[in-house]
Amino acid sequence: MPRPGRRLQRHRRTARRRVPYRAGPLTAPPPRIEDLPRDLAPQVLGAVVRRFGHFDTAEDATQEALLAAALQWPSHGVPVARAFLVPEPTMARRISRAKKTIKDSGVPFAMPADRAERLGAVLHTLYLIFNEG
Structure with a gap:
């Protein structure tokens, strides 16, 4: 019989292999963007707990982050510039240049x-990028 430490290691190893979000059958409607924070909260909490190890602190941080996302994203959009670690004006210029390049290419x-x-x-893929790092 494996020791408790080995069981915990095996559990962590198999938990990392699990895919947190699976798309449903092609006939099912795609998930609404409004439902994603609620549906993915357990996976986000699990990732933060695995990363930092303190459940209470991770739970508070996850709730605050999801609440902030739910309040800000509908009016301001998803923070793309932060994901690329650049200021908003820099990202706006990059997007404008990309649009111009596409338009000019014909x-x-x-x-x-x-x-x-x-x-x-x-x-x-977006879930993995923004939540799993």
């Missing part, structure tokens, strides 16, 4: 035909 730029099928993978 390449048609449109939404992909299989957008609905790809949305689940995009949402999962």
Whole structure:
């Protein structure tokens, strides 16, 4: 019988392998952006607890962060500049230059035909980028 320390190590090892968000079947509607903080709160809390080890502090920090996100993101949008560790004006200039480059290239730029099928993978990738690091 394994020692308690080994069981905990095995649990942590298997918990890391689990995918926190899975897209449903292609016929299911995509999750609403408003529901993501509520649906992903347990995974965010688990990631913070694994990172820092203090459940009480992690729970408070997770609740405050999700509340701030729920209040700010609808009016200000997702903080893209912070994700790239640059000031907002710098990110605005980069986006403007990218738009101009696409426009000047003459390449048609449109939404992909299989957008609905790809949305689940995009949402999962965004979750991993912003929450798992």
